[in-house]
Amino acid sequence: MEKSNDKSxxxxxxxxxxxxxxxxxxxxxxxxxxxxxIDAADxxxxxxxxxxxxxxxxxxxxxxxxxxxFNGAVRNSExxxxxxxxxxxxxxxxxxxSCAHMGxxxxxxxxxxxxxxxxxxxxxxxxxxxTERVFPQTITQVEEGELELPEFYExxxxxxQVTDVDYYIPGCPPTSDRLxxxxxxxxxxxxxPPKGSVIGAxxxxxxxxxERKKSENKQVKKFLRPWEVVDDGETCFIEQGLICQGPxxxxxxxxRCIKGNAPCRGCYGPxxxxxxxxxxxxxxxxxxxxxDDSEEIERIVDSIVDPAGTFYRTxxxxxxxxxxxxxxxxxx
Amino acid sequence: MKQITIDPITRLEGHGxxxxxxxxxxxxxxxxxxxxxxxxxxxxxEGRPVEELPSxxxxxxxxxxxxxxxxxxxxxxxxxxxxxPPTAKKLRELFYMAHFVHSHxxxxxxxxxxxxxxxxxxxxxxxxxxxxIDVVGKEVGTEVIKQRRLAQEIQALLGGHQTHxxxxxxxxxxxxxxxxxxxxxxxxxxxxxxxxxxxxKLFEDIVxxxxxYLDLILNGPYNLKLHSMGLVDRNxxxxxxxxxxxxxxxxxxEHCLYSPNEYQDYIAERVEPWSYLKFPYLKKKGWKGFVDGxxxxxxxxTPLSRLNAAIGMATPLADKEYNRMYDILDCKPVHxxxxxxxxxxxxxxxxxxxxxxxxxxxDITGKDLRAEVKGIVGEGVGIVEAQRGTLTHHYWTDDRGxxxxxxxxxxxxxxxxxxxxxxxxAAQGFIKKGVEVNEGILNMIEMAFRAYDPCFSCxxxxxxxxxxxxxxxxxxxxxxxxxxxxxxx
Numbered sequence: 148m149e150k151s152n153d154k155s156x157x158x159x160x161x162x163x164x165x166x167x168x169x170x171x172x173x174x175x176x177x178x179x180x181x182x183x184x185i186d187a188a189d190x191x192x193x194x195x196x197x198x199x200x201x202x203x204x205x206x207x208x209x210x211x212x213x214x215x216x217f218n219g220a221v222r223n224s225e226x227x228x229x230x231x232x233x234x235x236x237x238x239x240x241x242x243x244x245s246c247a248h249m250g251x252x253x254x255x256x257x258x259x260x261x262x263x264x265x266x267x268x269x270x271x272x273x274x275x276x277x278t279e280r281v282f283p284q285t286i287t288q289v290e291e292g293e294l295e296l297p298e299f300y301e302x303x304x305x306x307x308q309v310t311d312v313d314y315y316i317p318g319c320p321p322t323s324d325r326l327x328x329x330x331x332x333x334x335x336x337x338x339x340p341p342k343g344s345v346i347g348a349x350x351x352x353x354x355x356x357x358e359r360k361k362s363e364n365k366q367v368k369k370f371l372r373p374w375e376v377v378d379d380g381e382t383c384f385i386e387q388g389l390i391c392q393g394p395x396x397x398x399x400x401x402x403r404c405i406k407g408n409a410p411c412r413g414c415y416g417p418x419x420x421x422x423x424x425x426x427x428x429x430x431x432x433x434x435x436x437x438x439d440d441s442e443e444i445e446r447i448v449d450s451i452v453d454p455a456g457t458f459y460r461t462x463x464x465x466x467x468x469x470x471x472x473x474x475x476x477x478x479x
Numbered sequence: 480m481k482q483i484t485i486d487p488i489t490r491l492e493g494h495g496x497x498x499x500x501x502x503x504x505x506x507x508x509x510x511x512x513x514x515x516x517x518x519x520x521x522x523x524x525e526g527r528p529v530e531e532l533p534s535x536x537x538x539x540x541x542x543x544x545x546x547x548x549x550x551x552x553x554x555x556x557x558x559x560x561x562x563x564p565p566t567a568k569k570l571r572e573l574f575y576m577a578h579f580v581h582s583h584x585x586x587x588x589x590x591x592x593x594x595x596x597x598x599x600x601x602x603x604x605x606x607x608x609x610x611x612i613d614v615v616g617k618e619v620g621t622e623v624i625k626q627r628r629l630a631q632e633i634q635a636l637l638g639g640h641q642t643h644x645x646x647x648x649x650x651x652x653x654x655x656x657x658x659x660x661x662x663x664x665x666x667x668x669x670x671x672x673x674x675x676x677x678x679x680k681l682f683e684d685i686v687x688x689x690x691x692y693l694d695l696i697l698n699g700p701y702n703l704k705l706h707s708m709g710l711v712d713r714n715x716x717x718x719x720x721x722x723x724x725x726x727x728x729x730x731x732x733e734h735c736l737y738s739p740n741e742y743q744d745y746i747a748e749r750v751e752p753w754s755y756l757k758f759p760y761l762k763k764k765g766w767k768g769f770v771d772g773x774x775x776x777x778x779x780x781t782p783l784s785r786l787n788a789a790i791g792m793a794t795p796l797a798d799k800e801y802n803r804m805y806d807i808l809d810c811k812p813v814h815x816x817x818x819x820x821x822x823x824x825x826x827x828x829x830x831x832x833x834x835x836x837x838x839x840x841x842d843i844t845g846k847d848l849r850a851e852v853k854g855i856v857g858e859g860v861g862i863v864e865a866q867r868g869t870l871t872h873h874y875w876t877d878d879r880g881x882x883x884x885x886x887x888x889x890x891x892x893x894x895x896x897x898x899x900x901x902x903x904x905a906a907q908g909f910i911k912k913g914v915e916v917n918e919g920i921l922n923m924i925e926m927a928f929r930a931y932d933p934c935f936s937c938x939x940x941x942x943x944x945x946x947x948x949x950x951x952x953x954x955x956x957x958x959x960x961x962x963x964x965x966x967x968x
Binding site for chain 2: 165166167168169170171172173176178179222223225251252253255256258259263264265267268269271272273274275276277281282283284287289290291292294296297299319320372373374375377378380403404405406407408409412452453456457460
């Protein structure tokens with residue numbers, strides 16, 4: 148992992164914004180293949196495993212890094228600063244994982260305002276004792292001097308909402324197999340797809356890969372909650388009345404959740420050419436509804452609890468309605 | 480006044496900062512440990528169907544997603560007033576033991592061992608996992624990767640998704656175990672036990688039999704007298720998955736023993752304007768500031784505190800090692816921060832033994848995986864021991880089971896104040912007037928932190944790790960007069 152001057156080796160960086168660490172763990176989870184990666188690439192910045200610092204990145208020439216895998220969403224001013232810095236220093240900047248790609252789970256925060264979020268955490272929380280209503284501050288004067296914190300933004304942003312992104316590798320986290328495939332392709336000098344492409348995933352929807360039994364005519368009369376259904380372990384979830392994002396989600400994950408008998412929640416993002424992931428999912432669900440009667444259809448649709456939080460589970464910041472939400476919050 | 484900034488700390492998501500203020504004589508005046516990040520899961524859990532939470536809160540942390548999944552799953556069971564059947568409970572616990580094995584192996588070998596195996600003041604370029612492999616041999620390194628992988632494979636088998644597990648449904652689990660799969664896990668668990676014994680022997684040979692290290696553990700500036708917290712079974716033995724939370728005072732006497740739904744009576748959290756991470760303390764003691772001693776409300780929730788809060792381990796080999804540790808250190812509770820590494824390995828042995836017990840349990844291949852949900856209670860608390868401390872999830876819902884409020888107190892957060900104090904003590908111990916602040920000193924300060932295996936992914940709802948550092952030494956005008964860098968290549 149030594150930083151060498153071997154010009155033939157790929158220079159790679161892995162960085163996290165507002166993330167859980169799962170994307171970095173996915174890199175570690177290549178297990179023994181990690182040695183293949185180290186043989187083919189110099190990891191010049193990777194905070195989870197290596198000790199290169201921000202300062203080292205700042206000191207690099209522009210485009211010094213061949214490829215940066217940026218995971219995590221942009222939640223605060225430090226995340227944004229690092230996104231700009233790594234863009235400047237990298238030939239290829241890849242949005243790695245659901246959070247960088249679409250906002251991810253932290254993006255659900257965009258369904259409420261920053262003010263409400265901070266109030267919940269620092270004031271209302273049942274265990275919090277904060278009668279003086281203290282909130283974290285970007286600058287705090289303490290007895291000994293001054294302390295700084297990054298600014299917590301009004302909303303969560305995807306990586307491409309703050310800087311120019313070359314490619315997207317989806318998934319929460321991307322599977323280690325897909326990562327190895329992409330890595331091997333890049334190292335071998337294979338021709339890269341057009342800028343802006345989603346890589347490390349397939350073109351077809353997850354349903355095409357899923358081995359659960361499907362019939363031609365889905366006939367849903369009511370959508371059910373997982374605790375209302377005893378899953379038979381083999382029939383399509385939607386046909387059992389459970390919401391599954393399979394029809395609108397790219398294949399590539401190896402349908403891992405479905406193998407664990409859990410329906411898909413869309414972390415691999417929408418199938419190609421879809422602008423809004425949730426809208427695509429809603430139209431897919433509509434085709435499963437077994438009714439021509441508008442009132443009945445309405446009733447069936449009403450049986451879907453939390454459509455926004457379900458259809459946009461990992462993609463609120465990338466949704467078309469995002470801007471509206473932001474504007475509403477700004478007015479508060 | 481001089482100000483030393485350590486920023487960023489890495490292998491913790493890079494989202495951490497240490498500010499050391501020196502007085503005019505060059506001695507440490509105060510130390511602040513700042514967590515600069517927040518995601519705010521409690522807020523955006525609101526409005527979600529409660530049964531979705533176990534698969535949302537895993538995204539709090541990609542290193543210990545299984546802890547959040549289990550704590551959350553138990554809270555959801557309580558919301559629905561449903562008790563999982565024995566097979567489901569045991570499958571959850573079996574998954575959970577594999578989760579502990581994977582995490583404790585990663586922390587000890589990748590993050591902690593370099594300081595002892597390679598040396599606390601060794602060349603930083605060698606003080607890493609590769610340096611460890613140089614010393615202990617490639618076979619050991621290969622074995623470390625293999626055992627961790629096997630633990631991950633058990634998690635993927637039982638939990639579906641290898642990272643963000645999807646195992647729990649209200650009242651049980653989604654998937655059972657076949658006899659063939661059970662047999663494989665049994666063999667793997669036997670291997671875990673052997674590997675745990677090997678790890679304890681390695682710790683003894685390299686750390687305990689080295690006078691310098693033993694002296695550092697016992698007499699270095701790594702000592703905080705605080706209350707100890709941990710989950711115990713009905714016999715007051717350590718349990719990771721279930722039981723009551725027991726807190727003992729600095730002398731080892733019981734401060735409290737509470738059930739999950741009583742946690743609000745015992746735990747409170749403080750907000751400071753200079754960190755996004757709150758500071759929990761014992762409610763009955765009250766917040767007395769960043770001070771240690773019997774008087775303080777600050778507590779620890781770590782592998783060592785779990786052992787302190789219990790009377791022993793529930794499995795025979797681990798219990799023997801438990802007694803041995805207290806005999807050798809000749810005190811209980813133990814307040815030596817670095818003994819956390821030892822405690823972690825004893826826990827590794829316990830998790831391995833417990834995994835074997837569960838793999839041999841006749842219930843484990845049972846077919847009754849879910850209890851039927853019959854109604855909604857509307858409120859529920861779930862507590863498990865995460866690798867990095869006691870984890871509490873508390874949810875409230877409306878009568879449709881839609882979340883109206885959520886409160887989460889995560890493992891590392893418990894230790895926020897203690898970590899601040901440990902860093903200050905170490906800095907005071909090593910940064911002295913007239914002593915050059917070099918890379919070795921930085922690492923010795925960092926060791927105070929690393930022992931906690933802190934997970935700020937969890938805490939901000941951040942990653943465990945060691946902290947490579949940059950230390951800027953500024954003059955009173957704030958100009959940088961010296962920069963010390965420490966990196967591991």
